[in-house]
Amino acid sequence: MKPLLIQGGYIIDPSQGLDETLDLLITEGKISWLGKREITSSKPDCDVLNACGLIVCPGLIDLHCHLRQPGFEEKETIATGSQAAAQGGFTTICCMPNTNPPLDSQATIHYVKSIAAKEGVVHVLPIGCVSKGRNGEELAEMDELASAGVIGYSDDGNPVFSSRLMRQALDYSRISGLPIIDHCEDTTLAEGGLMNEGVTSTKLGLPGIPAAAEEIMVARDLALAQLTGGRLHIAHVSTKGSVDLIRQAKEKGIQVTAEVTPHHLTLTEERVIGYNTNAKVNPPLRTEQDIQALTWGLKEGVIDIIATDHAPHTEADKLGEFALAPFGISGLETALGSLMSLVHSGELPLTTLIAKLTHEPAKIISDKYGRLGTLNIGTPADVTIFHPDKEWVVDINIFASKGKNTPLNGSRLKGKVMATISQGKLVYKDVSIRLEEKAPLRG
Numbered sequence: 001m002k003p004l005l006i007q008g009g010y011i012i013d014p015s016q017g018l019d020e021t022l023d024l025l026i027t028e029g030k031i032s033w034l035g036k037r038e039i040t041s042s043k044p045d046c047d048v049l050n051a052c053g054l055i056v057c058p059g060l061i062d063l064h065c066h067l068r069q070p071g072f073e074e075k076e077t078i079a080t081g082s083q084a085a086a087q088g089g090f091t092t093i094c095c096m097p098n099t100n101p102p103l104d105s106q107a108t109i110h111y112v113k114s115i116a117a118k119e120g121v122v123h124v125l126p127i128g129c130v131s132k133g134r135n136g137e138e139l140a141e142m143d144e145l146a147s148a149g150v151i152g153y154s155d156d157g158n159p160v161f162s163s164r165l166m167r168q169a170l171d172y173s174r175i176s177g178l179p180i181i182d183h184c185e186d187t188t189l190a191e192g193g194l195m196n197e198g199v200t201s202t203k204l205g206l207p208g209i210p211a212a213a214e215e216i217m218v219a220r221d222l223a224l225a226q227l228t229g230g231r232l233h234i235a236h237v238s239t240k241g242s243v244d245l246i247r248q249a250k251e252k253g254i255q256v257t258a259e260v261t262p263h264h265l266t267l268t269e270e271r272v273i274g275y276n277t278n279a280k281v282n283p284p285l286r287t288e289q290d291i292q293a294l295t296w297g298l299k300e301g302v303i304d305i306i307a308t309d310h311a312p313h314t315e316a317d318k319l320g321e322f323a324l325a326p327f328g329i330s331g332l333e334t335a336l337g338s339l340m341s342l343v344h345s346g347e348l349p350l351t352t353l354i355a356k357l358t359h360e361p362a363k364i365i366s367d368k369y370g371r372l373g374t375l376n377i378g379t380p381a382d383v384t385i386f387h388p389d390k391e392w393v394v395d396i397n398i399f400a401s402k403g404k405n406t407p408l409n410g411s412r413l414k415g416k417v418m419a420t421i422s423q424g425k426l427v428y429k430d431v432s433i434r435l436e437e438k439a440p441l442r443g
Ligand code: NCD
Pocket: 066, 098, 156, 157, 158, 183, 280, 281, 282, 283, 309, 311, 312, 326, 327, 328, 329
């Protein structure tokens, strides 16, 4: 592979506190040099990517996505999901185990890893189940899953309903050092609900899912994290009440991390008006007040990271009546563009946004993968290059994902991924990006 020089870009790497215009050289798949432009002129034969006016940052990491393989390949595959990731600027994605069969055994984890190695264009790191079959009755073989290489455990899509089982899982997380990624939902309270419970659900005549359905489980699991000292990671936080609970827990020193999705940060329940099934997601889109609390929580460090919860479904799945359509939004390809709205409105500093998508998720993933989320010299070259101000219109027809289920189709976003480099390989580039060859200088 010819060395690649990324020239004139504005580098933001929160892992090293870098925030300046620098050139970056990639050699044999690794970051080999970072420096000022003058020195660059003596660099050897390489391809050059002109990044003037662009932001260059560590490859984005998504701790929570659904790749559907094995079992639901009509919705997504590891190949298409990883291409969608590349198109969205993600170089590492962690896939949830609600497949068929679920990822609750070494064999299924090996299967995902082998397909990912053959067909994936970015790193794909599997998450194993908490319980066998994801049915919440008996713990999965957590040790075996750890040796097969999972980066955490989750029954996502389902909560771990039994407090006793959750306690055991958190005990195990202390031994393995891997987080329990918690889908917080009291299903007895949420059952039958189709959207956020409130004025809009009443007006639409749709059964609601109250904020309390999430908060009850958040409170329970924070108590269990305190009891066990286990590693708890709260998935897709969607309510102000959850932010308050996590803030209090962190103040008490409880070991907990949390994530929020781009859609919960930027879209309200009003998107459901018109019975738009592409806005039907779990947890549901909430209110402006929740968005404000989530944004505040993210900025203040109560919420550690942003994760997409990319949940692709077929058009046929989403075409049905509102009550029957499955929950989920296809999110990998719109994540950065929609999140940049928080930067443009002045609500979130750009460096904080990048940290929440790179260095912070890298910290949650086990030390074994400690080389992710950084542009440190010697680390695998996972790099994302984006234009902070370029406007574009979301068009599901050019999605790499099979999941076209987004309420953002046709929306104009400001901030566009221009190139994605995974382990030194250019896995996505915008049509406007051209590589130029640089001949060796002075022999
Ligand atoms: C997820 C899916 O489709 O797998 N859907 C979603 O709306 N987030 C599962 C889930 O968490 O319900």
